[in-house]
Amino acid sequence: MPCPFHKQQPDPFGEPRRKDGVLVNNFRGTDVPMILKHDEVRRMAKDWKHFSSDAPFQVPIPNEEDVRTVRQLPLETDPPDQGDYRKIAEPFFNRAKDPAVIAQMEVLITGLIEGALGQDSVEIVRDFAIPLQSRGLANLLNTPQTEADIWIGWGMHIFREGDGTSKGKAMEEYANDLLDRSAAKPGHDFFSALTQAEFRGRPLTREEMLGxxxxxFAGGRDTIINSISGVIGHLAGTPADFEFLREDPKRILGASEEFFRVLSPTTHLARKCPRGANVHGVEVKPGDFVSLIFAAANYDETVFEVPETVKLDRRPNPHVAFGFGPHLCLGAAHARLVVRTLMKVLCERVARIETLAAVDKYEEETSYRRRLAYDRLEVRLTRRA
Ligand code: HEM
Known part of the structure; x- marks a missing residue:
């Protein structure tokens, strides 16, 4: 099936990848060479000595200096610190494999689907994906749903309004207050655990907790929201794929990997080159940045046959949607749980998804324009007999 995500724009990185292996994009006045090939993205993601993440605010591109004041942990560090920071958060992220948390996700998604089945139409981004992301995260972090009620109000982007203005300060104020409350009356949730955690024998600083x-709050928000609307949009537009899953729900496992490959919700992330580098003839000065385009690597035709085609039974599928190497996404198990449970419940309860209205969402840059998912997706669900 041709992929509806790329109906207006087939892989935006295809030609430069084949020709040059690198695409130079100007981000707010600075040229950044972007690495396009699967083998090179994987190699550089592992080589932290030459391609470092020790760069506060700078791993996302454009950088987030104007919207936050703390280094994100463990993302913006290198091994060995990164490994020790990661260990502190890992027990909560591993909860995505706990049968009780898996059951909670099924209850949550069933409730949302049943709510949608009872209406003539539902707007998936605002009324389905955002509540699902916020409530699912609260369950993962073992945090009361009263906090998720607040997170739902944050909209799609945690740091920026639709017009680009910063709301990072409000988010940090909320996080500080949440940590104060957690320290005063610790529970068994992630935020209380941070207030009691130790890094190499000393308590975490407040700045580290905020990191x-x-x-x-930020890393798993639009990525999850776009995954949810992307999957629903595809199954609405390609009923044969929906039927393919319903015929044998065991196919959901492989299908989720194909959705993450095709959607690649994190387009790219940066690495700092402390010693400089030369990438495909492009000179990078010491201290300057390159970016690893996971979304381009996932369409590398030397690795993925007919990459622009959605093949829900694609095997093997060595996509890098969750990164590669030491920083491999900590939220990946949770993201998989969301998407797989969504497909399971849809297969069990829904016969048909009709698209009533859709507004596509794009990432626009000086040298590429990439379709992400939807700004708005209004659908009607029909109950399965
Ligand atoms: C479909 C959803 C998601 C995608 C596509 C995604 C993508 C990624 C990618 C590509 C990286 C690698 C970063 C790098 O190499 O610099 C990463 C790391 C990370 N992600 Fe995700 N992510 C998703 C969901 C989540 C969620 C739900 C959370 C948390 C609630 C999360 C938390 C993290 C953290 C903490 C790291 C840093 C890990 C480390 O530095 O050791 N992600 N993610």
């Missing part, structure tokens, strides 16, 4: 809060 974890920043990534759990």
């Amino acid at each position: 974890y809060c920043s990534i759990v």
Whole structure:
């Protein structure tokens, strides 16, 4: 099936990847060479000595200096610090494999689907994906749903309004207050655990705690929201794929990997070159940045046959949607749980998804324009007999 995500724009990185292996994009006045090939993205993601993440605010591109004041942990560090920071958060992220948390996700998604089945139409981004992301995260972090009620109000982007203005200060104020409340009356949740955690024998500083809060709120927000609307949009537009899953729900496992490959919700992330580098003839000065385009690597035709085609039974599928190497996404198990449970419940309860209205969402840059998912997706669900 041709992929509806790329109906207006087939892989935006295809030609430069084949020709040059690198695409130079100007981000707010600075040229950044972007690495396009699967083998090179993987090699550089592992080579932290030459391609470092020790760059506060700078791993996302454009950088986030104007919207936050804390280094995101463990993302913006290198090994060995990164490994020790990661260990502190890992027990909560591993909860995505706990049968009780898996059951909670099924209850949550069933409730949302049942709510949607009872209406003539539902707007998936605002009324389905955002509540699902916020409530699912609260369950993962073992945090009361009263906090998720607040997170739902944050909209799609945690740091920026639709017009680009910063709302990072408000997010950090909220996180500080949440940490104060957690320290005063500790529970068994992630935020209380941060207030009691130790890094190499000393308590975490408040700034470090805020660094974890920043990534759990930001890192898994639009990525999850776009995954949810992307999957629903595809199954609405390609009923044969929906039927393919319903015929044998065991196919959901492989299908989720194909959705993450095709959607690649994190387009790219940066690495700092402390010693400089030369990438495909492009000179990078010491201290300057390159970016690893996971979304381009996932369409590398030397690795993925007919990459622009969605093949829900694609095997093997060595995509890098969750990164590669030491920083491999901590939220990947949770993201997989969301998407797989969504497909499971849809297969069990829904016969048909009709698209009533859709507004596509794009990432626009000086040298590429990439379709992400939807700004708005209004659908009607029909109950399965
Ligand atoms: C479909 C959803 C998601 C995608 C596509 C995604 C993508 C990624 C990618 C590509 C990286 C690698 C970063 C690098 O190499 O610099 C990463 C790291 C990370 N992600 Fe995700 N992510 C998703 C969901 C989540 C969620 C839900 C959370 C948390 C609630 C999360 C938390 C993190 C953290 C903490 C790291 C840093 C890990 C480290 O530095 O050791 N992600 N993610």
